[in-house]
Amino acid sequence: MSQHPNSPIVVWISLILWLISVLAILWSLILFFYVSDILFLTGTDLVNAVVLLTAIIMLPPNFYQLQAIANGNKIELHTANVFCCRLWTCIVWVIILNVFGIIVCIMRIFSCEEVTSSYLTNSIKQYRTVPKHRQFIDKLQWSLGCCGLKSYKDWFSQDWHDKLRDFEWISTNDRNTNSINGVETDSVPFSCCKSGSCVSSYLKELGNHSINTRGCFNIVHSCIIVSIIMHLIMFIIVILLEILLLKHIMHKENKVIGFKKFGNKFNIRHIMSVNDNFDASSDSYVINEEDSEIDSSNAYCGEK
Incomplete structure (x- = not known):
């Protein structure tokens, strides 16, 4: 493998x-x-x-x-x-x-x-x-x-109503200027309810048991x-x-590049050059003439 x-x-x-x-x-x-x-x-x-x-x-x-x-x-x-x-x-x-x-x-x-x-x-x-x-x-x-920013009471000072359904006793002029006159409503949006239906108005009188009181x-x-x-x-x-x-x-x-460089640097051809087209019958194979004659005579005796 x-x-x-x-x-x-x-x-x-x-x-x-x-x-x-x-x-x-x-x-x-x-x-x-x-x-x-x-x-x-x-x-x-x-x-x-x-x-x-x-x-x-x-x-x-x-x-x-x-x-x-x-x-x-x-x-x-x-x-x-x-x-x-x-x-x-x-x-x-x-x-x-x-x-x-x-x-x-x-x-x-x-x-x-x-x-x-x-x-x-x-x-x-x-x-x-x-x-x-x-x-x-x-x-x-x-x-x-959650309800409001820090507490559900944050809604009391905000003019968040579409209608006067929760505080009919406040006039329209007072509603538009409630922040100036200090008028507060004790109501919160229905999204503050703990369940689908709850008491979200008149919280000061009826209590806040059915709404989320912690802020968001x-x-x-x-x-x-x-x-x-x-x-x-x-x-x-x-x-x-x-x-x-x-x-x-x-x-x-x-690592691979270093190995290739190492192989090329220490190639045996760099140490001793060899002729690839060397002729086997060439005279350069003869190292010593006397040894060559002895080998020839031994070969002749063997044939006899």
Whole structure:
């Protein structure tokens, strides 16, 4: 059984990188299709875009590596073409994009608290007037079981109602100027309810037992930080694996090149030249004339 031209480490790294690229593409597309509004409104869309771009660029070189391994061919860094680039160029670009992803993740971690608070506050303020923000807040409060920014009481100071259904006793002028006159409503959106139906109005009199009372900020902030850290770890792992892959392939190539140079340098033809077209009947085979005569006489006696 012939030995495989690629080392087991190269084979395993290629397989792991291919799996990471496929899973990263699927994960990024799922996030874009199902929670795109949350990504855009929380400022994590850039991180997800970098993940998707990196995974797409990783896929062709990883596919070439697996194809070469499956066919029993050696992975060539400097001669193999992946589309219009050499394999080593593709790997270098993958490393650069992952470094950029690390920078974006670190920037998002440091600015996450401020950006998240700003987006949530702005969405709550525009809950009544902008349908996009209404859908975002309702989906967020339903899925995470939270209400308001820091507490459900944040809704009391917001003019989020479409109608005066929960506080008919307040005039329209008072409703439009409630922030000035200090008028507060003790009502929250229905997305704050623990179940499909609950008491979401007159909470000061009836109590808040049927609604979620904890705020959404801490939950959203924690989810974003965990997501960014996971992406950061993925970028670091990909960089380490790509560098390790380059190291092992180049080490084996240098080993083969060094062996060829060693063989050419110590070729026996460089030590003693031999005439390949040497004629066996040539007189140059005769080393000593006396020995030649003795051999001839012995041969003659043998014939007799």
